[in-house]
Every structure is written in C-alpha cells, then in structure tokens.
Amino acid sequence: MTLTRKAIKIEKLTYTYPGQVSPALREINLEIEYGEIAVIVGSTGCGKSTLCLLLNGYIPNSIGGEMKGRVLVAGLDTRKHAISTLAQKVGIVFQIPETQLFCATVLSELTFGPENLSFPADEILKRVEWAKKAVGLEGFEKRNPVRLSEGEKQKVALAATLSVKPEILVLDEPTSELDPKETDEIFSLIGKLNEEYNVTIILTEHKEQAIELADKLILMKNGEIICQGEPHKVLSNRRKVKEACIRIPQPTQLYYRLHDYGINLGRVPIKIDESYELLKNFLLYKRE
Numbered sequence: 001m002t003l004t005r006k007a008i009k010i011e012k013l014t015y016t017y018p019g020q021v022s023p024a025l026r027e028i029n030l031e032i033e034y035g036e037i038a039v040i041v042g043s044t045g046c047g048k049s050t051l052c053l054l055l056n057g058y059i060p061n062s063i064g065g066e067m068k069g070r071v072l073v074a075g076l077d078t079r080k081h082a083i084s085t086l087a088q089k090v091g092i093v094f095q096i097p098e099t100q101l102f103c104a105t106v107l108s109e110l111t112f113g114p115e116n117l118s119f120p121a122d123e124i125l126k127r128v129e130w131a132k133k134a135v136g137l138e139g140f141e142k143r144n145p146v147r148l149s150e151g152e153k154q155k156v157a158l159a160a161t162l163s164v165k166p167e168i169l170v171l172d173e174p175t176s177e178l179d180p181k182e183t184d185e186i187f188s189l190i191g192k193l194n195e196e197y198n199v200t201i202i203l204t205e206h207k208e209q210a211i212e213l214a215d216k217l218i219l220m221k222n223g224e225i226i227c228q229g230e231p232h233k234v235l236s237n238r239r240k241v242k243e244a245c246i247r248i249p250q251p252t253q254l255y256y257r258l259h260d261y262g263i264n265l266g267r268v269p270i271k272i273d274e275s276y277e278l279l280k281n282f283l284l285y286k287r288e
Contacts (some may be wrong), residue, residue, distance in 0.1 A: 005075045007168050007200040008032035008055065013069035015050065015059060024050045025223045028069070032202065034167070037194050037213050039231075040204045042220035043245040048204040051220075052172045054078065055202065057086040074167050088117060091161035095173035097153035106148075106156050107141040113164045127163045134197060135159040135189060151182030155189070162193075168200045169193065175207060187213060208247040211235075212271055219244040235268045251275035 013028040025047050032038045040048050053059045057078045060067045071078045074089040094100060103109045110131055114124045132138050135155045140148075145156050154174055161169065171190065175183040187209055193199040194213075203210055211217060217231040219240055227240040235241060235252050248256075251269040255278075258265060265278040 005034075006031050006072070007034045007036070007074060008038075008202065009070075009072040010054075011070045011072075013054070013067070013071060015054065015068075016066045017050075018064045020065075023223055025054075028225055030218065030225060030228065032200065032216065034200050035194070035198050036215040037190070037201045037203060038216040038218060039210050039214035040202065040218045040220060041206070041211070041244065041246045044206075046220040046244075047223040048220060049172050050223075052092060052170050052202070052204060055168070055170050056090045056092045057081065057083045084117065087113070087166070088164060089166055090168040090170060091164055091166035092170040092172065093154070093157050093161050093174055095176040097150065097157040097177070100157045100160065101145045101153060104144060105141065106137060106143050106145060106159075109145060109156055109160045110137075110163045113160060117164065124163075127165055130165070131159040131163040134162055134193060149182065150177050151179075151185055154178065154182070154186060158186075158189070162199075168202065170202045172204050173206065174203075175205065183207065183209070206247060208249045211249055211252075219246065221245075231270055232268050235270065 008030065010028050010030040013025060014023050015025045016023045028051070040051065042048055050059065053063065054071050055073055059065060060079065061083050067079070073086060076086060076089060078086060101109055103112060107128070110128045111124055114127050119127070135158055137155060137159050145153055148156065175186050178186060190201060190203065191213055194201050203213065211231060214231045216228065217234040218225055219227040219234060221244050226243060227234050227237055235248065238256065241248060249270050251272055251274060254275060255265055255268050263282070265282055267278070269275040269278055
C-alpha cells in the first residue's frame with residue numbers, strides 16, 4: 001500500500017512563547033491534504049496566527065520558545081530544516097501587506113524571493129511571469145507598492161510569495177485591512193489559485209465569506225482545536241460553533257433560526273444556492 005504524503009501534518013503540538021507560562025497552543029493534531037483549502041476560524045487570540053508561524057518554521061527556528069510535538073510541512077520536519085528550505089515549500093502572507101513590502105517597484109518585490117534563494121535568472125523570470133498572471137498584476141511592474149491601494153498591495157504581497165512557487169500557501173487574515181470590494185477580490189483570487197493552479201491553502205479569517213471556500217473547517221478556542229472537518233458537518237455542531245464565537249454565513253444563520261422554530265431543512269447550508277434548494281424542496285414537500 002502506498003502512503004500519501006500530507007501537505008500538513010501536526011502531531012500533539014503544544015507551544016509556549018519565550019517568557020510565557022501558559023501555552024499559546026495546546027495538543028494540536030491536524031492533517032491537511034494537498035489541494036485543500038483549510039479555513040481556520042476563532043476569536044482574536046485563539047492561536048490562529050501562532051499556528052501559521054509554525055507552518056513556515058518561524059516558530060521555533062526564529063522566535064524560539066518551548067515546542068512539544070511535531071510539525072511536518074510537505075514531509076519536512078520544521079525543527080530539522082532551515083526557514084530558507086521551508087520557504088520553498090510553504091509561503092505566508094500576513095494581514096498587513098506593508099510588513100512584507102520593502103522594494104521600490106512591484107517587479108523588485110516579485111523577484112526578491114527567488115533571487116535570495118539563488119534560482120537561475122531564466123527560472124526567476126518564469127516564476128515572476130507566472131505569479132503576475134496568477135494574481136492579475138500585469139502592467140504593475142514599474143509601480144511603487146507604496147502608492148497602491150490596500151487591495152493591490154495585498155496582491156503584490158501574494159504574488160511575491162507565489163514567485164517562489166511554494167506548494168502550500170498560508171494566508172493569515174489577508175482581508176482584515178481591506179474594504180468589501182477588495183475583500184471579495186482577494187477571496188475570488190484565493191479560489192482561483194486553488195482551482196486553477198491546485199495551490200494548497202491554509203486561510204485564517206474572521207469574515208464569514210471565507211467559510212464558503214473551505215474544504216476543511218477548523219474551529220479554535222484558547223489555543224486548542226475544538227472541532228474540525230468537512231464544513232457542513234462542523235457547522236451542524238451548533239454548540240462548538242457558539243463556543244468558538246465565529247461569524248457564520250447568512251444561509252447557516254437562517255438554517256439555525258428555522259431550526260429553532262421546529263423547521264428542519266436537513267443539511268446545514270453554507271452558500272445561498274444551497275439555502276434556495278433546501279427551502280424550495282421543503283416548500284414543495286409541504287404543498288404535497
């Protein structure tokens with residue numbers, strides 16, 4: 001029997017920051033398949049960002065602290081490999097794009113990563129062209145990132161990360177600084193990267209639209225994963241959803257409200273078209 005290597009495999013992980021007594025993460029067990037979009041949700045301070053930093057080796061290799069358990073990224077143990085090695089497997093984009101942009105032009109931002117990893121010049125050009133196309137930044141090469149909108153800056157940060165061509169992309173609240181229109185554009189782009197380019201994506205978010213993208217939904221509270229799995233199944237556990245204090249999609253809210261009135265539509269809906277079909281079938285059944 002052939003064993004399939006997981007994109008992410010975390011085993012019995014407990015982590016405490018330097019100088020802290022209480023762990024930021026406790027007994028985390030998590031597996032993410034290649035090609036999945038895994039969405040991690042939970043209230044502020046639940047440990048989402050800490051978990052992201054573990055996935056690219058910043059913890060413990062740069063930040064330090066006490067780490068128990070094991071984190072495997074694309075088959076690599078994050079304790080045993082340098083951040084530069086892990087960066088070729090997993091890229092991370094933070095919530096504030098300015099923290100990742102420091103070059104004078106968009107083109108310089110996109111070439112910075114592969115240049116520092118000593119890729120050949122022709123390979124760098126190929127990767128940059130691919131990243132520009134994937135994110136939709138053609139024509140932006142000579143522009144100064146400082147003068148771009150927040151949504152455009154986030155696209156540059158995303159393209160700069162993609163130019164290394166990581167197998168796994170970690171996005172830590174990438175829409176937190178964006179307006180609704182820019183938020184929709186980034187979510188659409190995330191879906192495109194996964195569907196068209198098969199990029200494995202780990203996304204932390206507060207905005208409920210992110211749940212619509214998920215193949216796997218992970219609820220966190222106080223440094224622990226309290227529920228995880230297929231999104232419809234996770235959202236059917238109302239006790240855990242309430243415990244995690246998360247925003248849920250409007251179709252799911254409607255389902256909960258109707259359920260409280262004794263109306264059971266069956267499967268918990270996440271998208272509007274799912275609600276429409278469930279309500280239509282329910283009303284047709286009632287008429288019969």
